[in-house]
Amino acid sequence: MRHFSYVDDKRASRLFHKLPSPISIDSPPEHVAAALGATLYSPGTRTTLAKDVVKQAKHGCLSMVLCLEDSVPDDAVEFAETNVAEAMQQLAAKSSGSKSSGSKRPVLPLLFIRVRTPEQLERVAGLLGPGLDLLSGFVIPKYENSDGVADRFFEALGRVQRDYGQDGSNGARRLRVMPILESPRMIHRETRDDTLSGIVDVTKAHREDVLAVRIGATDLSSAFSLRRSRDLTVYDVKLVSSVIADVVNVFGRPGDDFVITGTVWEHFHNAERLMRPQLRMTPFQDANEAQLRQKLLLKGLDGLIREIALDQANGLLGKTVIHPSHVPVVHAMSVVSHEEYVDALSVVGDVGGGANASPYRNKMNEMKPHQAWARKTLLRAEAFGVAAEETTFVDLLETSMR
Numbered sequence: 001m002r003h004f005s006y007v008d009d010k011r012a013s014r015l016f017h018k019l020p021s022p023i024s025i026d027s028p029p030e031h032v033a034a035a036l037g038a039t040l041y042s043p044g045t046r047t048t049l050a051k052d053v054v055k056q057a058k059h060g061c062l063s064m065v066l067c068l069e070d071s072v073p074d075d076a077v078e079f080a081e082t083n084v085a086e087a088m089q090q091l092a093a094k095s096s097g098s099k100s101s102g103s104k105r106p107v108l109p110l111l112f113i114r115v116r117t118p119e120q121l122e123r124v125a126g127l128l129g130p131g132l133d134l135l136s137g138f139v140i141p142k143y144e145n146s147d148g149v150a151d152r153f154f155e156a157l158g159r160v161q162r163d164y165g166q167d168g169s170n171g172a173r174r175l176r177v178m179p180i181l182e183s184p185r186m187i188h189r190e191t192r193d194d195t196l197s198g199i200v201d202v203t204k205a206h207r208e209d210v211l212a213v214r215i216g217a218t219d220l221s222s223a224f225s226l227r228r229s230r231d232l233t234v235y236d237v238k239l240v241s242s243v244i245a246d247v248v249n250v251f252g253r254p255g256d257d258f259v260i261t262g263t264v265w266e267h268f269h270n271a272e273r274l275m276r277p278q279l280r281m282t283p284f285q286d287a288n289e290a291q292l293r294q295k296l297l298l299k300g301l302d303g304l305i306r307e308i309a310l311d312q313a314n315g316l317l318g319k320t321v322i323h324p325s326h327v328p329v330v331h332a333m334s335v336v337s338h339e340e341y342v343d344a345l346s347v348v349g350d351v352g353g354g355a356n357a358s359p360y361r362n363k364m365n366e367m368k369p370h371q372a373w374a375r376k377t378l379l380r381a382e383a384f385g386v387a388a389e390e391t392t393f394v395d396l397l398e399t400s401m402r
Helices: 011-015 029-035 050-056 074-101 117-134 149-166 191-204 215-224 240-251 283-284 290-298 301-313 323-334 338-345 371-384 391-400
Strands: 016-018 040-043 063-067 109-112 133-142 177-181 262-265 319-321 356-357 364-366
Touching: 011 016, 011 391, 016 338, 040 050, 040 323, 050 074, 063 074, 063 117, 063 133, 074 109, 074 117, 117 133, 133 149, 149 177, 149 191, 149 356, 177 191, 177 240, 191 240, 215 240, 215 262, 262 301, 283 290, 283 391, 290 301, 290 391, 301 323, 319 323, 323 371, 323 391, 338 364, 338 371
Parallel strands: 040 063, 040 319, 063 109, 109 133, 133 177, 262 319
Antiparallel strands: 356 364
């Protein structure tokens, strides 16, 4: 797949200075992690999962999680496991059937399964059959290692990798995991530092098996009976934002190269507004897109837009989402601006130091301090492309939400 592949060539050439690069299940892990974008969660109990996956891929979703954890009632877990396995097998049959018949293969997003326990990870892998070849990996909830749970997840993953030849050896693809940092021990002040230290140690020990690190705001909030409204971002919930800052502090250091994804946005229909809208009118009026602004406000997506901007300012890339309407917003916000791109090009590789005015002549670029930022920006540019000089965020939104 490729981000914005649904945009026709003529329009794409106007919108982009540099097109996004194609991403597949076999792409280098650092490219896959940077390109996850809006990771759409779907409960494993949905009986139309296979159709849903194909449909969302056509609409630009590049990564999906089929969830067997919190979105599934305890008494429906067995059904959800079977349902997910059958959906993956159906998708595999469509892919292999199209290949043998010469017809066009269905475009599929990167697929992950969120499991509850190490035992379930192994059990589900065994149920998938040929569908395992379509899987990018597993999502691990409540991730921490105070009682060795994380170690047991990696042990289970290792057995699956070896038993099914998904360990990256001899040119084979490697199944990876995305841990979710959401344990109450992380939000409680007296246990946070030790918990994070243990998490970092076990994660770095299994670095080749970890695709990206996710943060679970819902569980972190629930530890204090909190839930943010659509008018507030996660950064307004100080207990949770302090955890995000500490996670970035330990996982976001240059050299470790972990992608840390933004927390879930769980609202998808507007209700009565208490706060003022968070989108300025001027950019939309200049682009003759006042109706687009109204559409975003009516769907309550202005709060999502603000949270994504704050995610990026705080070192997060990509986002967990629970509704298809969120996907185009996340992707439009992830495109690298032309200004960011030329700044990054002017900095990257110049490790001799010094400072110069930016190519846009509106800021100072310092060669040593901005190296890590430049490398991350160019990786994001590979995944999401670079906007043309005259392309605005409103243009990208309008294109994404067609």
